[in-house]
Structure formats: C-alpha cells, structure tokens
Amino acid sequence: xxxxxTVSLLAGCSPIAAMAQEAVQVTPPAAQSGTEDDDxxxxxxxxxxxxxxxxxxxxxxxEIQVAQQPIAVFDEEEIAAYGVTSISDLLDAISPQTGSGxxxxxxxxxxxxxxxRISSFRELRSIPPEAIRRLQVLPxxxxxxxxxxxxxxxxxxxxxxxFQSKQASGEFxxxxxxxxxxxxxxxxxxxxxxxxxxxxxxxxxNTSILTEAERKVIxxxxxxxxxxxxxxxxxxRSLAASSRxxxxxxxxxMGLGKDGIxxxxxxxxxxxxxxxKSLSGxxxxxxxxxxxxxxxxxxxxxxxxxxxxxxxxxxxxxxKPLGSWNLTGTLDTSYTEATTKVDxxxxxxxxxxxxxPLSGALPDLADxxxxxxxxxxxSASSLITLAGNLFKMPAGQVATTVRAGFDYSRSVxxxxxxxxxxxxxxxxxxxxxxxxxxPLTSKRENVLGALGDWTLNLSGGVNHLSDFGTLKDWSAGxxxxxxxxxxxxxxxxxxxxxxSLSQLGAPQVLTLNVPVYxxxxxxxxxxxxxxxxxxxxxxxxxRDVKLAMNWQLPFLERSNFVIEYFRNRSTDVTQSFPLLTPxxxxxxxxxxxxxxxxxxxxxxxxxxTFDQIASSRMRWGLTFGGKLGGxxxxxxxxxxxxxxxxxxxxxxxxxxxxxRGPEGKDGPPPPPPPANAKAGEAGRNGPxxxxxxxxxxxxxxxxxxxxxGPGGPGGPGGPGGFGxxxxxxxxxxxxxxxxxxxxxxxxxxxxxxxLDGNAITAGGVPRHAIEFEGGVFKNGYGLRLxxxxxxxxxxxxxxxxxxxxxxFGSVLNLDLRxxxxxxxxxxxxxxxxxxxxxxxxxxxDNLLDQRQRVTDQxxxxxxxxxxxFRDPQGRVIGLDFRKMF
Numbered sequence: 001x002x003x004x005x006t007v008s009l010l011a012g013c014s015p016i017a018a019m020a021q022e023a024v025q026v027t028p029p030a031a032q033s034g035t036e037d038d039d040x041x042x043x044x045x046x047x048x049x050x051x052x053x054x055x056x057x058x059x060x061x062x063e064i065q066v067a068q069q070p071i072a073v074f075d076e077e078e079i080a081a082y083g084v085t086s087i088s089d090l091l092d093a094i095s096p097q098t099g100s101g102x103x104x105x106x107x108x109x110x111x112x113x114x115x116x117r118i119s120s121f122r123e124l125r126s127i128p129p130e131a132i133r134r135l136q137v138l139p140x141x142x143x144x145x146x147x148x149x150x151x152x153x154x155x156x157x158x159x160x161x162x163f164q165s166k167q168a169s170g171e172f173x174x175x176x177x178x179x180x181x182x183x184x185x186x187x188x189x190x191x192x193x194x195x196x197x198x199x200x201x202x203x204x205x206n207t208s209i210l211t212e213a214e215r216k217v218i219x220x221x222x223x224x225x226x227x228x229x230x231x232x233x234x235x236x237r238s239l240a241a242s243s244r245x246x247x248x249x250x251x252x253x254m255g256l257g258k259d260g261i262x263x264x265x266x267x268x269x270x271x272x273x274x275x276x277k278s279l280s281g282x283x284x285x286x287x288x289x290x291x292x293x294x295x296x297x298x299x300x301x302x303x304x305x306x307x308x309x310x311x312x313x314x315x316x317x318x319x320k321p322l323g324s325w326n327l328t329g330t331l332d333t334s335y336t337e338a339t340t341k342v343d344x345x346x347x348x349x350x351x352x353x354x355x356x357p358l359s360g361a362l363p364d365l366a367d368x369x370x371x372x373x374x375x376x377x378x379s380a381s382s383l384i385t386l387a388g389n390l391f392k393m394p395a396g397q398v399a400t401t402v403r404a405g406f407d408y409s410r411s412v413x414x415x416x417x418x419x420x421x422x423x424x425x426x427x428x429x430x431x432x433x434x435x436x437x438x439p440l441t442s443k444r445e446n447v448l449g450a451l452g453d454w455t456l457n458l459s460g461g462v463n464h465l466s467d468f469g470t471l472k473d474w475s476a477g478x479x480x481x482x483x484x485x486x487x488x489x490x491x492x493x494x495x496x497x498x499x500s501l502s503q504l505g506a507p508q509v510l511t512l513n514v515p516v517y518x519x520x521x522x523x524x525x526x527x528x529x530x531x532x533x534x535x536x537x538x539x540x541x542x543r544d545v546k547l548a549m550n551w552q553l554p555f556l557e558r559s560n561f562v563i564e565y566f567r568n569r570s571t572d573v574t575q576s577f578p579l580l581t582p583x584x585x586x587x588x589x590x591x592x593x594x595x596x597x598x599x600x601x602x603x604x605x606x607x608x609t610f611d612q613i614a615s616s617r618m619r620w621g622l623t624f625g626g627k628l629g630g631x632x633x634x635x636x637x638x639x640x641x642x643x644x645x646x647x648x649x650x651x652x653x654x655x656x657x658x659x660r661g662p663e664g665k666d667g668p669p670p671p672p673p674p675a676n677a678k679a680g681e682a683g684r685n686g687p688x689x690x691x692x693x694x695x696x697x698x699x700x701x702x703x704x705x706x707x708x709g710p711g712g713p714g715g716p717g718g719p720g721g722f723g724x725x726x727x728x729x730x731x732x733x734x735x736x737x738x739x740x741x742x743x744x745x746x747x748x749x750x751x752x753x754x755l756d757g758n759a760i761t762a763g764g765v766p767r768h769a770i771e772f773e774g775g776v777f778k779n780g781y782g783l784r785l786x787x788x789x790x791x792x793x794x795x796x797x798x799x800x801x802x803x804x805x806x807x808f809g810s811v812l813n814l815d816l817r818x819x820x821x822x823x824x825x826x827x828x829x830x831x832x833x834x835x836x837x838x839x840x841x842x843x844x845d846n847l848l849d850q851r852q853r854v855t856d857q858x859x860x861x862x863x864x865x866x867x868x869f870r871d872p873q874g875r876v877i878g879l880d881f882r883k884m885f
Contacts, residue, residue, distance in 0.1 A: 060134055062114030062158040066145065066399075067437065067455040067479040069487040069550045071153065071562060072097045072137040072623060072732075078558070079129045081728040081777035082784060083819035083841060085169050085186075085882050087132070087157065088125040093786065096734045096771045097137050101619035102546070103568050104151035104495075110143045112156040117146050117385065119315030119330040123251045123268050124157060126188045126201040128884065131163040139548065141477055141491060144435040144459050146328075147385040147403035150475060150493060164191040166885040173878035176849065179214035180240065180873075182207035195255030195264050202248050209242035209277065211235055215868035220515070220524055223284060225298040227359050233281040236302035239872035241278035247271070253317075263320025263327075272311040279304055283346045285356055295358050299365075303345065309338035325388030333380045340375075342417075344368040345512065373415040381407045395447040395454075396439035403461075404432045409501055418507055425505045426467070433461025433473075452482035457491075467504065471496035471539060477546075485552040493544040499537040499574040503607045508532035517864040518600045519581050519797045522804040522856065524863045525600040534606045543569045558625030558730065567616040577605035578760030581795060583752055587745040612744040621734035628727025628778045727778025736769040757796035757805065763852075764793030764808045775817075780824030784817040797857075804856040806865070814847040819880075834883075841880040849875035 059065065074094070084090045091098060091109070098109045111121050118124065136156040143150050171184040188201040212219075213234040223233060249270035256262030280303040287295040316331040346368050348356075356362060383405035389397035407429040414422040438456045443449035457477040464470045477491035513526045545567040553559035577591065578584050580603060585592050593602040741754040752758035754765040768791040775784035789812045797804045819841035822828055829836050851874060854865035861867075 060158055062116075062156070063134070064112070064115050064136060064138060064142065064145075064154075064156050066138070066142055067439075067453065067457075067481065067487075068139050068141055068489060069481070069485075069552070070136045070138050071550065072560065073558075074132075074135040074137075076130075076133065077627075077728055078625065078730065079132055079135065081730070081775065081782060082129070083777070083782040083817065083821075083839065084129055085167075085880070086125060086188075087127050087129060088121075090129050090132075090135075091155065093773065093784070094137070094732075096621070096732050096773050096786075097623065098153050098155055099734075099771070100140055100151065100153050101564050101566055101617065101736065102140055102151045102544070103566060103615065103617075104149075104542070104544070109137070109153045109155045110146065110148050112146065112154060114158055115156055116319050116326075117317070117328050117330055117383070119266065119317040119332045120268060120313070122249055122270050122313060122315065123199070123253075123266065123317075126186070126199060126203075126249070127159075127190055128165055128167055128188075130165065130884075131159055131190060131192065132157055133160045134158040139489065139550070140546075141457060141479070141489060144457065144475070145387065145399070145401050145437075147383050147401065147405070147433070149473070149495070150459075150491065159192055159197075162193050164193075165189070167882060168885075169880065169882035171878060171880040173843075173845075173876050175873050176875045176877060177215070180208040180210040180242075195253065195260045197251065197253035197266075199249075199251040199268075201250070203246070205243070205245045207240070207243045209238050209279070210240040210872055211279065212237045212239055212868065215239060215872060217866055217868050218863055220526070220863055222286070222294075222296065223281075224296065225284075226294075226296045230298045230362075231282060231300050233284065233298055236279045237281040238279040239868060241276045241305075243274065243276040245275075246273045256320075263318060266317035267315070269314040270311075271313075272309075274307070274309045274311070276307045277304060280343075285346075285348055285353060287353060287356055287358055289358060297356060297362060299346065299362060301343075301367075303343045304341075305343070306341045307338060309336055311336040322386075323388075325386055327384070327386050329382070329384045331380065331382045334378070336375075336377045338375045338377075340373040341370045342373070343370045371416045373413070373417070375414075376412045378410045379408065381405070390436070393439055395442035395445050398439070399437040401435040403434070406430050411501060413507060415507060415509065417509060420507050423505070423507045425501050427501050428466035429463055431461060431463045433459065435459040452480055455479040465498055467501070468498045468539070471498060485554070487550040489546070489548040489550075491544075491546040493542070493546070495542040495544075497540040497542060499534075499540075499607065502533060503574055504533050504535060504537055506531070506533035508606075515864050516580065516600065516603065517806075517862055519795070519804070519806075520585065521598065521600070522797065527600050528602040530602065530604040530606060532606050534608070537574050537607060537609055538572045540573050541571050556624050556626055558623065560623045561621075562623075563618065563620035565616070565618050568614065570613045571611065573610040573613045574607055575610055575760070576607055577603070578608075579762050579795065581758070581760070582797065583758055584745070584760065587749065610743055610745055611747050611749070613742070615738065615741040617736055617738040617741075619734060619736045621732065623730070623732040625728065625730035628729055628776065727776065729774075729776045731772070731774035733770065733772040738765065738767050741765050757794040759793070759795045764795045764806075766791040766793040766808075766810075780821035782817075782819045782821075784819075785814060786817075787812065787814040789813075804858070806862070807855050807857075809853040809855070811850050811852040812848060813850060816844040816847045818842045837884040839882045841878075841882075843876075843878040843880065845876040845878070846871070846874060 072094070079090065082090060082093045084093055091111075100109070111118060111124060113124060135158070136154075138154040138156065140150040140153055142154045143152055146154070166187075166189045168187045169185075171186075172181065173183075174181045182205065184203070184205045186201070186203040188199065191198045211234065213232060217234055217237075217239070219234055225232070247270060249268070251266065251268040253264060253266040255264050282302060283299040285297045285299070287297060289295050311334065313332075313334045315333070316329075318327075318329045320327050346365060352365070383403060385401055385403045387399070387401045390400040391398050407427075409425075409427045409429075411425045412422060413425075436456075436458045438458070439445075440454040440456055441448040441451045442453055444453075455478070457475070457479065459476075460472075460474040462470060462472050473493075473495040475491060475493040477489060480488040482488075509531050511529045511531065514529045516525050516527050516529075517523075518525050546564065548562070548564040551561045553561055577588075580592065580600075588608060591604040591608075592600070595601055738755060743752040743754060743758075743760055744750075745752070752760065754760065755767055757764065759765050769789065771788040773784070773786040775782060777783075790810060792810045793808045795806045795808070797806070819839055822835035822838040822840060825835070851867040851871040853861065853867065854870065855861055
C-alpha cells in the first residue's frame with residue numbers, strides 16, 4: 001500500500017533535518033529485486049496544491065498488510081548478514097523472533113511465499129537467501145487469515161522477481177570430546193522469473209555412531225562383566241545412532257494463461273531414504289561361583305536395532321484472483337514405508353546357565369534372531385481458502401477468509417513382538433471455518449480517528465473426525481493501533497482437540513530392560529515398559545487468553561519491543577504417561593508394578609487423561625539493528641543500490657532528493673504526481689483492498705514478472721554475491737517468565753505445581769528462560785552468536801526414606817558462527833577466481849561445552865541422569881564451504 005506523507009514547509013523553522021526526523025514518516029524503499037526495471041519500490045515525490053511535499057512509496061508486491069504490526073522485518077542486507085546457506089538455515093537462525101509463546105502446536109511458524117500459502121515447506125527449504133527480497137515475521141493472529149489456527153507466528157518470504165543460481169556446499173562437524181562425526185553434501189539449482197520458479201535439490205548426510213564408552217558413562221551395578229576378556233557392554237550401547245539420509249527434491253511453479261490470467265500452479269515432490277543403526281548393549285549372564293559370589297559374563301554379539309525408511313512426498317498449489325477475492329488451494333501428500341529390525345536377547349534357561357564356564361571363552365549359542373516391525377503411513381492434507389472483502393463498513397472493508405479442507409491419515413503396522421498381526425488405523429478430518437476482520441475505527445477513513453485504528457477479529461470453525469466425532473473452535477480478538485508504531489492485541493481462543501491416531505489405536509508393545517529412575521527408592525531400575533494406544537481418551541478443551549503489545553521504538557534503525565501475556569487452560573488433556581514421581585504413581589496405581597521388596601518391575605506408559613492443565617507466562621523481547629559504515633552506491637558483486645532500510649538516514653535522503661529536484665540541485669520541487677495516480681493507488685491498496693491478498697487486478701500466488709518493454713523482459717539476475725561492502729549489526733533477546741504451571745490429575749485431586757517441583761516431565765519446569773541471537777557483518781566478514789539459557793528446576797521425591805529430590809541445574813548454550821565471503825576479498829579472487837561467490841564458515845555449537853548437571857539431595861548424580869545422557873555430543877566444531885555458480 002502506498003504511503004502518502006506530507007511535510008509542511010514552515011518558514012522560520014529549525015534546520016530541515018531536525019524537522020524531517022520529527023514530522024516525516026516515509027515507507028522505506030524496498031530491497032532491489034535484481035532487475036533494472038523494477039518499479040514497485042520506487043519513490044515519487046512532489047508538491048501538492050497546498051505547497052506540501054508529498055512522498056509516495058509503493059509497497060512491495062507480496063507484502064502482508066494487516067492490522068497487526070510485524071514482529072520483525074528483514075531486508076536483503078540484514079539477511080546477508082546471517083551468512084546462511086538456505087531458507088531453512090535462515091529460519092533456524094532467527095528462531096527467537098519466529099518462535100511463539102502460545103504453548104500450542106509444535107512452535108514452528110506458518111510459512112508464506114509472496115503473501116500466499118504454500119503446499120509444503122519443501123517448496124522453499126533449499127532456496128538461497130540471496131533470492132529473498134524481504135522477510136516479514138507476523139503475530140499468531142495473522143495465521144487465521146490463511147486458514148491456520150492462531151498458535152504459530154507467520155513468516156512471509158518475498159522473493160526477487162528475477163534470480164537464478166546454482167550452488168554446492170559441504171559441511172563437516174566433529175565434537176571436541178571425539179567419538180563421532182557427521183558430514184553433509186548438498187547441491188541445488190534455483191531460478192525464478194516472474195511467476196516461473198524452479199528448484200532442484202539433492203542432499204546427503206552421514207552421521208557415525210556414538211557409544212556410552214566414548215563418553216565414559218558409568219554402568220549400572222551388576223551389568224559389567226567380572227571376567228577379564230569379556231567385552232564391555234558400554235562399547236555396544238549407543239548414545240546417538242549412526243545414520244545416512246539421502247534426499248532428492250524439486251519444485252516447479254508457473255503462471256497459467258496469458259500473463260498468468262489463469263492463476264499460478266506449483267508442483268513439488270521429494271524422496272528421502274533414511275537408514276539408522278543403534279546398539280542396545282550385550283546379552284548378560286549372571287553365574288554363581290563355588291563360593292557363592294556372582295560372576296557376570298557378557299556375550300560378544302551386540303544387540304542391534306536397524307531402521308530403514310523410504311518417504312515419498314508430493315504437493316500441489318493453485319492461486320488465482322477472482323475479482324477482488326483470491327482463491328488458494330493446496331494439497332500435500334506423504335507416503336512412508338519403514339522396516340525396523342530388533343535383535344532378540346538370549347533367554348537362557350537354568351540348564352544353559354549351569355553349562356556356561358566361569359572363565360575363558362563362552363560357547364557359541366544359537367542366534368535368537370530378530371523381531372521385525374513394519375509400518376506403512378499415508379497422509380494427505382488439502383485446504384482451500386477464499387479471501388477478500390465481504391462488505392464495507394464506515395471504517396473500511398471487512399476482510400474475510402473462508403476455508404474448507406479435508407485431511408486423511410492411514411497407518412498400517414505389523415510387529416512380530418505381538419500377536420495382533422497387522423494393525424490398521426485410519427482417520428478422515430473434514431473441516432470448515434471463517435475469519436472476519438471488522439474495522440471499527442479508522443484514522444484514514446476519519447471514523448473516530450482520535451481513538452486510533454480498532455479492528456475486531458472473529459473466527460469460527462468445525463472439524464469432523466471419522467474415528468472420533470465433531471470438534472469446534474472459535475476465537476475473538478481486538479487490535480488497537482493508536483499510532484503507526486504502536487500496536488495492542490487481545491485474543492480469546494477456544495478450541496477442542498482430539499488425541500492423535502496413534503494415541504488412540506497404536507498396538508501394545510513391551511520393551512524390556514529400560515533404565516528408569518525410581519523416585520520412591522532413590523535408585524535406578526531396569527524395567528519392562530508397555531507402550532501403545534488408549535481407546536478411552538476423550539476430547540481436550542482449550543481456553544486461552546493472549547494480551548500483547550508491539551512497539552517500534554523511536555531510536556536506532558530496527559528497534560522493536562514486544563511483550564506478550566499468555567494464559568492457557570485445558571481440560572481432559574491427553575498426555576503420554578508422565579515422569580514417574582510419587583504423586584503420579586499415587587494417581588495411577590494400576591500403571592506401576594513392584595515386587596515384594598518394592599523394587600520397580602513394570603510401567604504402563606500408554607497415554608493418560610489429566611483433568612486439567614493450567615499455565616500463565618509472559619514473553620517479552622527486544623530487537624535492535626543498524627548499519628556499520630556505508631554501502632556501495634552501485635551494485636557490484638554483493639552490492640546494494642538502495643539506501644537505508646527504514647532508518648532516519650534513508651528518510652532524510654528521500655526528503656533531500658525531493659527538495660533538490662531531479663538534477664540533484666537545490667531548487668523548486670518537481671510537480672506533484674497526477675491526482676488520479678493517488679486515487680487509483682488508494683483504491684487498489686487502501687482500506688478497500690484485501691490486506692492479506694494481492695493488489696486488485698494483479699495475479700497472486702507468485703512473484704510478478706518483469707515489465708515487458710519493446711525489447712521484451714530481461715533475464716534472471718545472477719547469484720549477486722553475499723551482501724554489500726558496508727556492514728550490519730543486530731541483537732534480539734527474548735525472555736519467558738512462567739507465573740503458574742499446574743496439573744490436576746483427576747477431578748477433586750490436589751493440584752501439582754510444576755514450578756515448585758511437582759513436575760510431570762523429566763527435566764522439571766524452569767521458571768525463567770532466555771533465548772537470543774545477534775551478530776555483526778562488514779566487508780564480507782561475519783560473526784553470529786545464538787544461545788539460550790534455562791533457569792534451574794527441581795522435581796520432588798517421595799519424602800520417604802531412600803527417596804530423593806532431583807535438582808536440574810541451569811544451563812547456558814551458545815552457538816558461534818564465523819564466516820567470510822571469499823568473493824568479496826578482491827585480492828584473493830584475483831589469485832584464485834574459483835573463490836568468487838564462495839563462502840567459508842566455521843561453527844562451534846555449545847561453545848562453552850555445557851551439559852546440564854542433575855543431582856539428588858546429597859549432591860550426587862544419579863546414573864540415569866549422567867551428563868552424557870542429557871547431551872551426548874557436547875561441544876561440536878564444524879567447517880562449511882559453499883560455492884554459488
């Protein structure tokens with residue numbers, strides 16, 4: 001949407017620079033798309049009939065214009081400062097900004113491309129960041145505009161109109177403690193030219209195995225052989241499995257009809273082969289010596305688990321404007337076949353044990369073979385949305401999104417460890433819903449403008465599950481913008497959720513010799529664990545409140561303050577069987593079996609239903625950023641033609657150009673833009689336009705092609721390097737403060753306060769957590785630091801003799817990334833031209849080599865909570881080389 005901003009020229013004022021900083025608000029020029037004829041973010045300036053200066057800036061096509069302000073916006077220079085290889089890596093780098101504090105869903109953001117939905121993240125994951133023109137991060141409420149629930153933030157990626165590149169990269173990682181390594185090779189090609197977009201990618205990842213012996217894990221008493229020469233089980237028990245993953249994928253997008261009048265179509269597909277191997281130790285036999293002392297022998301054959309899976313994925317996307325409305329349809333499908341082979345343990349009879357020697361080599365015994373589990377999983381997810389303006393209110397148009405979808409899941413499992421044979425689970429999920437954004441007041445429309453801009457958001461939906469029944473959801477929210485830089489939100493969200501397909505119907509499986517910490521006795525035990533589904537689970541009802549403020553601070557270039565309050569209430573909550581604390585054992589006595597001495601023998605870990613879970617917390621954060629030095633006036637390799645990205649320097653530059661005139665000299669301003677141009681732009685992108693859709697009269701669903709002049713459209717730009725010779729810095733810090741977190745297991749039972757140690761999770765619940773990321777980038781050299789910190793937490797024991805509390809210490813994790821864009825080192829490129837458009841990166845994950853320390857009330861570390869179990873890798877250093885062609 002164009003911004004029309006006027007600056008009154010008042011005689012006798014202080015210098016024009018000071019006046020501009022106080023009175024001028026100009027939409028900053030967007031990043032160049034790599035084409036010379038792109039005019040979407042050009043500025044027009046002039047003087048209107050009253051003598052005021054008018055600066056007109058077009059918004060970038062594909063930007064989302066909604067009542068809620070963006071949490072963050074990244075331009076080309078800021079993205080280049082991260083020094084990452086793909087969009088997937090970029091989203092990981094900015095996770096503090098994209099993460100949601102809602103506490104619902106998986107926390108991953110909704111991904112949009114050029115303001116439109118995509119069928120799957122596969123479409124974008126390998127696209128080079130150099131192809132991005134701008135990236136927006138928006139709050140959870142915006143997800144409703146695109147048919148998603150409001151429990152994820154929204155990331156809108158706007159690509160350049162024309163760009164092409166081929167790239168290859170290699171990465172090698174190795175922990176400073178040794179033990180294993182992983183390597184990754186990746187190659188891809190990408191091309192975008194208007195609505196045409198093509199991606200082809202291939203990736204291979206290899207990870208070696210890491211064993212308990214390589215981390216010096218202390219073994220449980222009675223499991224180590226007492227005979228010299230017998231193998232140590234720790235050498236054959238893995239902390240991290242070995243794996244090999246091969247991925248092939250591709251995406252093709254195109255416009256339909258002349259100039260894309262028929263809409264746009266996207267097709268994508270991928271194949272992934274995964275092979276993993278893990279070790280579960282050795283068979284152990286405990287014999288009795290003539291003097292009655294125990295003799296522990298270990299057999300040499302390791303117990304292995306091998307998993308091989310093949311995954312086939314495909315997706316379709318269609319986008320078409322229908323007048324002032326926009327139709328989007330997506331389909332995503334996945335089919336996975338997996339085979340798991342688990343070596344059987346030797347079940348030695350008393351006669352066999354009696355025949356084993358107390359020393360020397362053990363005899364060869366018959367191989368007990370292995371069990372096999374096979375699974376075939378099919379899923380398909382479809383969604384159609386129609387977005388536009390339903391009718392006009394005095395304060396503006398009512399933006400409306402109508403959605404309808406159908407999801408299908410089928411799982412077929414067979415396991416030789418149970419006698420059920422093949423188990424088939426299916427679920428169909430038909431859904432429909434609507435979202436309305438009703439403007440109540442408007443400064444632009446002069447409707448109670450003194451109150452600012454108020455918008456009421458209403459949504460409702462229904463889901464019918466073939467195996468469970470009907471679920472409903474609705475939400476209501478208010479958005480208030482007293483100024484263009486300050487935004488308040490309040491939302492109330494009601495939702496019903498069904499247990500997953502596997503939680504309801506997975507077959508029962510028994511797993512032997514699983515290590516478990518017994519809080520009641522304060523020791524470790526090897527127990528039999530029962531897993532599977534529970535048909536008695538019921539629907540969960542969620543009632544959530546969110547209050548938020550988003551303030552673009554009046555200092556620095558990219559400064560923002562966000563504060564959010566969340567209150568979640570859930571009843572009839574389906575949970576995996578929680579940590580076996582004394583309180584949980586008392587609530588579910590039938591799930592735990594002990595022998596006559598009180599030793600733990602078996603745990604039934606099938607899902608359970610909690611009566612209520614309630615929590616409240618605050619998440620707040622600050623983001624800052626700015627320039628370091630200048631940038632190239634003209635775009636060379638990695639240069640950037642544009643000025644400041646919304647900073648005051650950029651504003652003053654535009655104002656100065658308006659005052660100097662077209663030749664750059666001081667003089668009368670140029671004539672104003674035609675009146676019909678303003679009116680037409682306001683009609684297309686003003687309050688009457690769908691803020692979540694494309695401008696009227698322009699096809700949606702893909703980037704706009706270059707304008708067709710007499711010579712025809714230009715070709716796609718090349719890789720374009722890795723950023724200008726100027727620099728950038730940024731810092732983002734977010735803090736979570738949990739006020740309450742309680743669980744009521746059954747109606748009428750006492751509440752368990754997780755913050756006070758009555759936790760249902762293995763690590764307890766810390767009251768405070770911090771995550772941050774930041775860095776500097778200048779002249780091709782970059783330094784990035786990302787980290788998170790969790791406060792200490794505790795889990796209370798039984799309070800009986802032998803029982804013990806556990807304390808989970810605070811832990812600070814820092815990840816360091818240093819990189820150099822070799823192509824910007826001119827002397828190096830002159831000597832070795834191959835380094836043009838190349839980057840070398842050095843990474844250190846867990847820079848401080850910190851691993852959480854868990855202690856009992858005596859300060860001792862329980863065997864089940866050794867540091868190697870909490871974080872097997874420790875500090876990992878890596879080297880990454882990437883070349884663009």
